[in-house]
Amino acid sequence: MRARLLPLILIPLLMAGCATVSTTPAVTPAEQAAGALLDNGKYREAAQAYLQIANEPRSAVRDRALVHAAEAFERAGDGAAARQTLAQSNRRKLVGEDAFNHDLLNAQFLIEDGRGRDALALLGQNPGSVPDAIRWHSLRARAFTAAGQPFDVAIETAALLQPNAPAKERAANARNVERLLAGVDNGTLSARSAALAGNDPLYPFAARELAKRGLPLPHPLDRSAQVRTQAFPPADSDGYRPPLQLAVLLPSTGSLAGAGAGVRDGILAAYYAETRRRPNIKFYDTNGTAAGAQSAAAQANADGAQLILGPLSRDEINAVFAQNVSGAPIIALNRGVSAPPPGSISFALSPDDEGLFAADRLANRGQLKVLVFTQRDDGGQRALAAFREQLRARGGDVVGEVVVDDGIVDVGPLLAAQTGAGHTAPTAVLLVLKAPQARLVAAQLKVSPFSVLPRVSTSLILNGANARQDVELDGIEFPELPWLLDRRPDLIDADALAAELGTARGPSQRLFAFGMDAWKLAAYLDRLGTDPGYTLRGATGDLRLDSFGIIQRDPSWAVFSGGRPRAAPDGGLQTNAASATR
Template sequence: MRNHSWSLTLQIISLATITLLAGCATQQAVSPSESDSAQSELTGNYARIDQQLSAVDALIELEQIEEAALLLDGLNIEVMNTDQQTRFVRYNANIALINGDGQVALEWLSGEYAYLFDGLPLDDQIKIGLNRALANEYAGKPLAAARERIFLAPLLDDEVAERNQDQIWFNLQLVPVEQIQTLVKLESSPDLNGWLALALIGHTQGDDLYKMLAGIESWQKQYRSHPAAKSLPASLQILKEIANSQPTHVGVLLPLTGPLAKAGSAIRDGIITAWYQAKLRGQEVPELSFFDTSSTDNIVNLYKQAITSGVQTVIGPLAKSRVQQLSMAEELPIPVLALNYADKQVQARENFYQFGLAPEDEAIQIAHDIWQEGVRHVLVLAPNSDWGKRVSDAFISTWQNKGGVIANKSLFNAARPDLYLSSIKSALNVNTSETRHTQLQRLIDSPLVFETRRRQDIDAVFMLAFPAQARQLKPILNYQRASDLPIVATSSIYSGVKDKARDKDIEGVRFVETPWRLETNYLKTQVNQAFPQSLANHSSLVALGLDAYKIYNRLPQMAVFQDVRINGSTGTLGMSELGRIQRTLDWAIIDNGIATRVKNTDLASNDQ
């Protein structure tokens, strides 16, 4: 089958190439005196363009995207008729969507050629509208995507309508709550207003299952005629069933003695805080039983022991090796929310979920987000360590899969700050500039006026570093003529503690960070009062415990509906098809020495 497809592809490309060459030959053969055949020539050109566009269409159908893009690049929209221009624009948009490039797709679908779609039949208008919504989603513009889908909703039927409605709900969960609260006061569209009101319930009551259910029922009464009131998004319809089958006994498997005791205790303190706060709010809370994983080498037996004691859901274990061991158990009769990721990739299996704070996930998010901002050439700076290589490789792999270019990768020796300057000079090709100056100076007796120059093919710098390293690297970049380059980083760059004097050295660096480390809120105050040591030394693990308690009872919903998003302390939480909890972190920037949340990325700030 593959050989047949490739053979057909070659035929299509050959036909298109022959057509292109024929067009060139025809143009060369026409003499200036043959003006009376101009109309005939024009008709012939249109016929050739039709053949070429049909070849593009066929290649897209065969998923030969690179070949289709190559043929499109050889066409000139200016010599096409209106129908051909419309096809040309749609094919370019489709290829951008297949490649996951939302911003490029939007340029085709909403840019200067959007007028071409005005006279199309309704079915085509709907397809283009759905593609525009998808492009906005890829481009990180959830509100614009939701608006597009709400506008299209009355025109859709059956499964398409249901999927569209579920996607509206998914998009609105990604819009910051502050933005939704502002829009509620300004919007006049009844359908959009209803959706915004429903989204507010998800944002403000999503961590309390029973409160959220009550809020949804109240919303349905208030918005009886709203499309979603008659048929709620699928992920909300299941909430009542989940509420009626809540576990009443939860087992927590953590290392409470031994080398990982402090880490395990910090997670335990987060779970206890979340449990206690839920009880204070009048929620039904489960019985908690804690099992010390350091007491045994067989985590599967400890899991079985927890079940024997009446546990209905397990949170933990923490150590990677134990997560791996439990993932390979023959049977998992009750759900497990492991608090780390197995060393080897685990296929999706019933009742097994993984939730951790992997820095690789942050690097991958950064790659996705800056790609949508139009960045294409990146310089990577990372420590020459196992951690540095692993996390930077996660970024590089994601970046190159998108088609991005790694302009250079520089691994610096974290233990030798005195060598940082030479590492950055080499990465920016400043050494080459200085060598040229030295060579010229030797040839010319008189002094040369010289200004150091860095390489110019870099759009941004991905910096992987800890605070002390970053505070030295950023000033060196500035001094080496790279002060104009945007710098993005993982949360490792920020200590989590306000230090205005020292963080002035990383002024302007933009990084992803958990809401927990950017905010001072009531919950953090409660943790500080009850468990000050855990908060001071293992703040992120406390937040992991808080979120583990928040989502353990939503796992069945998250496993069935990948559109579920829960606003947690460690980020916005969803679940992949493999049962891994995925975190989307906030963006922050060092502004006047202070870490300040950026409500949207630069690109998303244009969301309308």
């Protein structure tokens, strides 16, 4: 059977005693045509086509066609029709893939009804026989969530951390594993961790949580693949252990030269502020191109670099990682399409991460029904996509989306369209907008039915900031760099640097902070890789290394007050009413 017929639930699992795939009836031309509709996103048309096949007299594939029709209805967002259609299919007449497809869709409906334990009875296949592991583990994670078993949810989520999965998915799943384990009590954490094999994808996360709590590890953690610092000089007592020769790959020419300058100056500022032994440092121009990055990496290795910082763009990183040259470990300053090779890591300031931060901020406070205001901006759309996925993973959803284009001055009609029959009442608002559009929306929210809802944003809201006009934004929270909120007194003062260096103020200020943290990662790479409980307090946030070589970052949170960002209080999200009385 063609795999495209049910891309979301097609999991041809073979359980002991079950019929083999070869017993499944051949796909008919009519099913192929219906499958083509499904492939092209014409879900309702596909559902009707499958229903027509099922209703043909003496149809040999009636029950299978009903399963496909149910899936098409579900993808069209018509859950009621999907359930009704699946109920008409006789599970006992299905074999092979068709039987499993029926079980998986039925399990999904049980999960939606909060019957996680019943759903698990349909998801007990041998994981080694599951070709589409992502869908299967995802359903099991949802079932365990509904059953209230967080450690088992963490097991299934960790199983999704495949090296070839998209970088943003790996980052989100890793954060969710950490969050889930943080909610497990000491006894359960210790006992269940002891039952994990050393090569289980969950074990590095469990070991980190155990180390954070001061609990013993049941067996050693193998981090040898993550760290290649054996040739570095001995570490200081705090873990400071930079290499002897450090190469930095950044664009000093080409279209990315401005971004490269901000990162470069941040690296140098932190480098010269260090009073202990520093490595010899050499910069290499990548010209912002894949070929330039490959050439620079090859030259750095030929020059004897023990560690490489950079390159900066995704294309450059993909090219360098694909070069497969045995050389110095790399701290890539962005994320590529795949996980870093063993011994290297990646560090990024990503719009996708900002979506994750915002979703977790709201979910942690039980604000799970969110009205979103957004604009057609690439970074904003990436943040929104990540926000939506993470909020759904936390049990919430986006209940409305309002697009605010540059020419819009009155969002009243758009707000009115989000109220009334058929609309779920939101419990919070997310603004994925630049400052001018955010001010427009914030002012009109005050006289809308949503005036008292908590409001969060991404840091996109700082684009176009104006302290005098931004009083309209008072009460809105957003993820911010702790360095800019005076929460890192051990670092060079941000205002003092801004007075001296153009790259330390304005649009490049965040890249400057990013460069400062890049140097700290180079200096503490060894401890990050060998101490599972270690967190590096950086200019951009609290940094830690996950088991896939990705630096996970936790930012600080700011709130607009008097038109300026201030450190947000720990006591929860601000509302318009609260900000009015401050």
